[in-house]
Amino acid sequence: MPHAHTVEVLYHAHHGWLTGWLRRRLGCPENAADLAQDTFIKLLAARETPQLVEPRAFLTTIAKRVLFNHYRRQDLERAYLETLAQFPQMLAPSEEEKAIILQTLVELDQLLDGLPRLVKRAFLLSQIDGLSQGAIALELGISIATVKRHLTKAAMRCYFAL
Structure with missing residues (x-):
């Protein structure tokens, strides 16, 4: 008190x-x-x-x-x-769906806060745009191994935040 x-x-x-x-x-x-x-x-x-x-x-x-x-x-x-x-x-x-999507985006942004920009970008390309690891590597100009590390790092952040 x-x-x-x-x-x-x-x-x-x-x-x-x-x-x-x-x-x-x-x-x-x-x-x-x-x-x-x-x-x-x-x-x-x-x-x-x-x-x-x-x-x-x-x-x-x-x-x-x-x-x-x-x-x-x-x-x-x-x-x-x-x-x-x-x-x-x-x-x-619909307006209700827009509000739910926006709230989800805000929560996702908060979860990923503090991660390097490329890690966030790789994660969003995978989860929101549905790109494969190879496509993400091409888009970001990095190796597939680096994409895997970035996705693992972002997924771990989300997992431990929950």
Whole structure:
């Protein structure tokens, strides 16, 4: 319970300031409010809150991570919608299917976060585009053995994340 109390104290003392800080970066009060809430949810999800000498610096660090993930999700959504626009209207998924696919892409992106770009690319070419290891090797200009190592590395990341 002390952890929740600490987060509550931080929330009451700094929520307004954090929302304003995010608003200046985003230019959108609604998104700023959402991301401020997400920042405090991250704190609540943590096992404990460290002793804070500079609470605003601490909140800023967490909010920057939340903001980065927000921008990353926007980039993913934009790329997904651009790809969808290339398909004939009759093949377009429903709004519900779009939301599910986008959420799956975001989760996959989070799972693969931190892997080298080529490892991610090889994995996505295999899993999303359905390319064979030989085709991936040609596409990326690497050997089939390297493709196998990349796919194993990405698959292990996903397996251990689950």
